[in-house]
Amino acid sequence: MTKKLLQSTLQKYLVFSFIVLIISAPIFYFLTEKLYLEDADETLYLRRNEFVKLTMPKMSKIDIVVWNKISKDGKIIPYSKTFRENNIFFTTKYDAITNENEPYHVLKSKIKIEKTPYVLVLKINLIESEDLILSVLILFSLTLTILLTGMYLITKRLSIKLWEPFYNTLKQIEQFEIDKHKEPYFLPSEIEEFHRLNDAITKLIKNNLLIFQSQKEFIENAAHELQTPLAIIQSYLDSLIQQPDLTLEQANYIGKINLVVSKFNKLNKNLLLLSKIESNQFEKMEPILVNKLIKKHLDFFTEQAEIKNITIHFHQEYQMKVNSNMLLTEIVINNLFQNAIKHTHEYGRIEIQILKNRLLFKNSSNDNKLNTNQLFERFSKSHNNPNGNGLGLSIIKKIIDRNHWEIKYYFENQYHIFEIIFEN
Amino acid sequence: MKILIIEDEVELAKSIASYLSSNDFICEIANDYKSGIEKVSFYNYDCVLLDLNLPDGDGIEILNHLKQIHKTDGIIIISAKETLENRIECFQKGADDYLTKPFHLSELFVRIQALIRRKNFKGSNIIQFNEISIDLLAKSIFVHTIEIDLTKKEFELLLFLIGNNNKVLSKSAIAEHLSGDMADMLDNHDFIYAHIKNLKKKLNESHCTDYIKTVYGLGYKWQND
Structure with missing residues (x-):
């Protein structure tokens, strides 16, 4: 099965674009998510450091209850030996307002208030990150789709314009018939390959036309030139049969020659006719x-x-x-x-x-x-x-x-x- | 009758001359354009046979020349060119007839006779041959003053035979003459046999001498003993 040139090119473009889209979307998703989580963890560390540097030195044990009340994402709990230092872990917590479990990252660090060890628990809500990732993903897909569609359309338009001289040449060659007196005209092209193609075809056609022409002329000339010798043979035969003392055998031979000459004559006339038809000598309709x-x-x-x-x-x-x-x-x-x-x-x-x-x-x-x-x-x-x-x-x-x-x-x-x- | 043959093929000119000479025609030959022009300028001919392709000039110019010097010689073109345009041009320039090469001498001969008859036409156009008289205008034939009824083909056949009196006519010459433009479409020449048979029968019925002889292997002959 044959495919059009443009169709074949575009098909490959489309397949490639689709694969890129399929592969890149999840990669993009995971990458974005990872980046966001890292960001969230960094925020947790930053807040811990802030607390250690700025809040902690001014705090007394009595302040802990107040602080725990004010702080939304932070708690100070009594120190126990089972906890692991600087560990970030994932947890879900039921939210009464949104009525669903929400994801959190939690950081627990060891702090000292008035020389007593405590544990600082900081948490960060990850719900915003999901929305963000989704929006980014949609935006990304949309951009990619627009980009690919645009590329497809531009390629298509550009290709049509680019290949136009080629299709013109193709059409001209298809319509070309050597025995018709119409040489193909090729659109001039600025693309070197097409230019070369047109040149080569023009040369080929010119050569063929020349050969065809000379062959046609040869047939016409040959047939034409044969008419005079034929006329001489015919007239001698007409004179020969007037001889009074021809034997029956001689007469038979002459009769046969006569037949052959008239056959020859017809053949010659037909050849002339053929070459005349080929050179369009009968145009009146x-x-x-x-x-x-x-x-x-x-x-x-x-x-x-x-x-x-x-x-x-x-x-x-x-x-x-x-x-x-x-x-x-x-x-x-x-x-x-x-x-x-x-x-x-x-x-x-x-x-x-x-x-x-x-x-x-x-x-x-x-x-x-x-x-x-x-x-x-x-x-x-x-x-x-x-x-x-x-x-x-x-x-x-x-x-x-x-x-x-x-x-x-x-x-x-x-x-x-x-x-x-x-x-x- | 004086005939001028302007033809560069010497052999062809000679064989035409020899065929015509045996029928009380006086033939002169010009083998090129120059001598052709000279001859038509100085002498009068009943008929000029003119080839168009001459080595030193175009035969058409001889036609023009004859017109310029107001000569009314009958002209038959004998040419290898067979296009309609060529024929029309020649007729427009004063040619009377046009024969394409190759042709049968017998055909040429009856064409010359017909041309001379037309030129010398004086009110009536009757060919008399012994007991046979042919009225060319009325297309009627009388044997011993009694009219006989011939078909168109038989009429033409009779004229062709009488015109080539005492000449052997090949079957192909007769067939091609009777077929005219359609001669090229003939596959064989057997159909003339029926026409000869019928013509012979009709002439015999009116007590005409049996002039038509069969020449074995070749054709037929109108023989006046």
Whole structure:
């Protein structure tokens, strides 16, 4: 499965952000809590030291009761030997106002008032710390979320803008067809890699176009140049057959050469036609009634079909109007006719059908389905018909492609069927 | 009848000349643009066969030149260029007909005849061949003054045969002539057999001499013994 470039990048960003959030939140929580507790303990020590330094020297035993009354978080209790010096421990104490157990840290230290040992118990409420930690955590999460969302959006926007030339280049290459006369135009990019990519592709396309062009010209020139020698051969043949003392054998040979020359001539003309279609020499478009075009040539091909005792049946269920080049459309129809007659057995049947947006040429056959892979390739001959030059169908295909129509071949009930789908 | 062949392929020009010469045509050959211009300037021809691709100039210029000096020689273009634009340009500049290479000499021959007939048209357009007379305008045929009914194809076939009197016509030449623009769509030339048979039958029925001879392996011939 392929993913979009941006999608893939962002996905990784998101996964990373999520992991960071998950891991950092508890760490942050515990760290904050630890810091706070340390802070609280320090406060306890500070208050103890304060008491020892400032309050204790001025105190007498009588003051203890008063002090215990005033002081909220401190108590002075009589000394017992079981207590451990400077020990901080955790305890909960029921609070009547909030009606719940509240957490406390308690510090017990040994003091001397008027030379009698006492124990100073100082405690600190931790309830505020929980609220604080929670608030900090929420704030932290919120900040992180905003940060990540922002990063995601910015990356996305930036990436789209950054990759724009790349996507443009991609689109141009996708739409590029070597036989169409439209060179791709790449958006100039300030990013070096894209610039290099565009340069490389432009160079590649230019080279290919040059090769394509010279190949096309070669075919056209070759076909063109062959016409004159062909004309000379033809005219000598026409003169040769006028010789009065030709033997039957000689006449047979000449007759065969004549056939080959006319085949050669047709092949040459088809090659010329192909290269002309490729170089867009048929650009004039006009509305064409396909029904009329078929009727125009029906007589000619009916006569050709009669030689093999083939019958042609024309069913018009629709008046098919297309906008195309007349000459090319005529060539498609003629080649379909010719193809059908060529591949129909004696006493066979050809059916031409015009449906909505579709034209069907069906011909009965004793063969099997044709090999569809190379059917429309140049010079792909079917082995059972050595007469064809293998250009008819490729010419049809080329014209169909030019017009953005579609051609399909299938084999059904011993009928070869060629179906043309005109524009929808 | 005087014909000028302006064609740089010497071999082609020669074979055209030899085919035409045996039919009481006098042929001259110009192998390049310069001699072509000279010849059309100094002499009059019934028909000029003009190749467009000449080594030292464009055949179209010869068309322009003829127009400038107000000559009305019939002109048939023989060219390897076969685009519609080319044809239209030539016709606009005064050409009378256009044949794409390669062509059959028999085809060229009937085109020349038709062109000369059109040029010399004096009210009626009738071809007389022994007992046969053909009215080209009415498209009707009389044998011994009795009209016979021919199909369009048979009519054209008869004209083609008579035009190439005493010449052997290959099947492909006949087939291509009868098919006109559709000649390239022919897969074989067997269909002419039926037309020849029917034409022969119709001519025989009206007691016409049997001029149409089959030349084995090659084609047919209108033979006037």
